Amino acid sequence: MTARPANAHQARLLRLLRDAGPSSRAQLGDQIELSRSKLAVEIDRLLQTGLVVGDGFAASRGGRRSHNVRLAPELRFLGVDIGATSLDVAVTGPELEILGHLTERMDVREGPVAVCEQVLSMAEKLRNAGLAEHFDGAGIGVPGPVRFPDGVPVAPPIMPGWDGFPIREVLSQELGCPIMVDNDVNLMALGEQHAGVAHSVHDFICVKIGTGIGCGVVADGKVHRGATGSAGDIGHIQVEVDGRQCPCGNRGCLEAYFGGAALARDAEQAARDGRSVELASRLNAAGTLTASDVAAAASAGDVASLDLIRQGGARAGQVIAALVSFFNPALVVIGGGVTGLGHTLLASIRTQVYRQSLPLATGNLPIVLGELGPVAGVTGAARLISDHLFSYTPT
Numbered sequence: 001m002t003a004r005p006a007n008a009h010q011a012r013l014l015r016l017l018r019d020a021g022p023s024s025r026a027q028l029g030d031q032i033e034l035s036r037s038k039l040a041v042e043i044d045r046l047l048q049t050g051l052v053v054g055d056g057f058a059a060s061r062g063g064r065r066s067h068n069v070r071l072a073p074e075l076r077f078l079g080v081d082i083g084a085t086s087l088d089v090a091v092t093g094p095e096l097e098i099l100g101h102l103t104e105r106m107d108v109r110e111g112p113v114a115v116c117e118q119v120l121s122m123a124e125k126l127r128n129a130g131l132a133e134h135f136d137g138a139g140i141g142v143p144g145p146v147r148f149p150d151g152v153p154v155a156p157p158i159m160p161g162w163d164g165f166p167i168r169e170v171l172s173q174e175l176g177c178p179i180m181v182d183n184d185v186n187l188m189a190l191g192e193q194h195a196g197v198a199h200s201v202h203d204f205i206c207v208k209i210g211t212g213i214g215c216g217v218v219a220d221g222k223v224h225r226g227a228t229g230s231a232g233d234i235g236h237i238q239v240e241v242d243g244r245q246c247p248c249g250n251r252g253c254l255e256a257y258f259g260g261a262a263l264a265r266d267a268e269q270a271a272r273d274g275r276s277v278e279l280a281s282r283l284n285a286a287g288t289l290t291a292s293d294v295a296a297a298a299s300a301g302d303v304a305s306l307d308l309i310r311q312g313g314a315r316a317g318q319v320i321a322a323l324v325s326f327f328n329p330a331l332v333v334i335g336g337g338v339t340g341l342g343h344t345l346l347a348s349i350r351t352q353v354y355r356q357s358l359p360l361a362t363g364n365l366p367i368v369l370g371e372l373g374p375v376a377g378v379t380g381a382a383r384l385i386s387d388h389l390f391s392y393t394p395t
Contacts, residue, residue, distance in 0.1 A: 003049035005392045009034060009042050014051060014071065014390040019194075021095055022055045022070035043069060051075075071095065076131075077385055078138035078175065080119055081184060081377030083337075084108050084158055084211035084260075087115070089122040090378035091131045096194060096386065098375060100131040108143060111161040112170075120174055135177045137389050139381030140167060141184035143212065148229045151181035157236075157248040158212055180384050184208065185232060186223050187380030188335050188370070189216025194383045196371040197333055204331035205323055206370070207234070209316065209338040209345075211260040215323065235259065237319050254319050258312035260291045260338050266308055267294045276304035295340045309341045310348045317352025324357045324365065335370035342369075 005011040012032055017023060029039050046052040047069070055068035071094035081088040085108070090101040102122045108115060119140075126132060144156020151168030153159060172179040189206035192198040198206070198218070206216040213235035217224040225231050235255035236248050243252030256262060267289045271279035278297040283289050297305035320332060332353070334346060350367045357365075370376055 003051050005051075005390060006045065007042075008392045009038075010046055011390055011392040013042060013046060015387070017052065017069065017071045018095055018386055018390065022068045024068050028069075074133075075136050076134065077382040078123055078126075078132075078135045078177075079378030079381035079385075080123075080138060080140045081187065081381060082106075082108060082115060082119070082140065082142045083184065083377075084143050086337075087118055087122065088374060088378050089119060089126065090375065090382070091123075091126045091135070092379075092382040096379060096382045098379065100126045100129060101375060101378065102126065103374065108159050108162075112165040112167060116167065116170055116174075119171065123175065135175055137178045137180075137385035138171065138175055139187065139384040140171065140179060140181045141187040141377050141381050142167070142181065143184050143210070143214075145230045145233060146181055146183050148182060148225050151179065153181075154229070157246075178385065178389065180388050182223075182225075182381075182384055183214065183216075183229070183232070184377055185214035185216045186225065187216075187378075187384060188376045189218050189223060189333070190380030190383045191372050191376035191378070192333050192335070192370050192380075193218060193221075195379055196376060197368055198331055201331045203327075204329045204333060205232075205320075205327065206333040206335060207316070207320060208336035209259060209334065210336040212255050213259045213316065213336075217327065219327075234319050234323065237322075239315050239318055254315060258315045263291045263294055263308060263312060263338065264289050267297075267305065270304045270308065276302055278302040279304060291338050292340060295342065298341065298344060306344060309344045313341075313345045313348025314352050317349040318356065320349060320367075321353045321356035324353055324361050328361050329365070332365065332367040333370050334367065335373075335376055339369055 005014055016031055051072055052069050053072050055070040075094035077092045079090045087106040088103050090098050092098050106118055142153055144159045145154045147154050152164055153162045155163050168179045168181045185208040188208050192206055198204050202221045204218050208214050215232035215234045217232050236253045238252045239254050240252035244256035245251055246253035246256040267279050268283060270276045271283040278300055282293045294305045294308060298309055354362050372379060
């Protein structure tokens with residue numbers, strides 16, 4: 001995509017067409033503060049750029065029938081969600097509808113070169129499947145803090161070798177398109193905002209419980225990243241003074257007690273201590289345990305697994321309760337790989353938040369699981385890059 005909006009009105013029109021789909025000129029006029037003649041001029045200019053195409057006549061609203069317009073159907077965005085242990089890559093159309101989605105196992109500790117090569121390989125598979133001849137832009141999520149203006153990871157605790165790696169420049173050169181990079185939980189929040197449970201909410205928090213724990217903060221409809229890009233790094237809030245050692249170097253952090261890695265470690269300990277026959281059986285069969293094993297054991301009624309989930313949920317709820325009292329969101333979304341633990345986890349978090357936070361903050365506060373599951377991150381990544389491309393900054 002070589003063309004970009006020439007002014008703020010065109011940028012607004014492009015975003016409206018992305019979010020609402022094909023619309024008539026009259027419908028667009030209802031949503032944007034322009035005279036009919038000025039609106040016609042801006043739409044005609046967008047038609048000339050090729051970003052927008054005609055889409056037949058709209059239904060009559062009385063008088064002359066209006067013409068429909070839509071985003072160019074050949075626009076393609078690439079969404080990449082790099083997790084600690086898995087990699088999701090998807091290609092979307094202009095309205096961020098997912099046309100193809102791949103998931104592969106991956107260890108982020110292998111370093112940026114190996115992971116970027118896997119990203120490029122998966123993108124090529126999608127291209128070879130006929131889903132895209134090119135990519136107009138790509139959004140990338142990584143499981144650690146990002147200096148957002150530069151698209152650079154900064155001292156990510158679970159990503160050795162990634163500090164300062166120019167992932168945006170490297171992948172932009174290889175893919176031949178503009179790229180934006182952000183923390184993975186911010187992209188999950190964007191995904192749920194665009195097409196998920198937070199679609200109609202302007203102030204919410206999205207807590208991702210995967211290998212680690214992070215939080216996306218959306219205020220007045222926009223992701224709040226903070227002064228340096230580290231807003232929402234709740235996994236390293238202390239929940240126990242002089243507690244367990246955390247990978248970040250501190251002690252007593254939430255991530256040291258809950259999240260996929262901590263849960264697997266505690267489950268293995270429970271199996272070895274003889275507290276769970278079910279977990280011991282799974283450990284003997286596989287040699288290791290994961291959060292999925294705990295979820296399966298809990299579903300089978302394993303008491304030790306249920307206790308681990310409830311204890312972890314209470315720890316997470318302790319931190320979320322503080323966020324609720326501070327930020328007063330309209331919604332709390334829980335997502336990430338550990339949400340396979342289901343309603344036992346959700347009930348534990350809800351109990352802690354409703355007990356600990358002020359009634360004024362929790363009286364009408366839904367705490368829910370995310371709707372998009374494994375495609376939340378890639379949807380948010382496509383939303384991120386399309387927001388960038390459908391924007392106008394005066395020079």
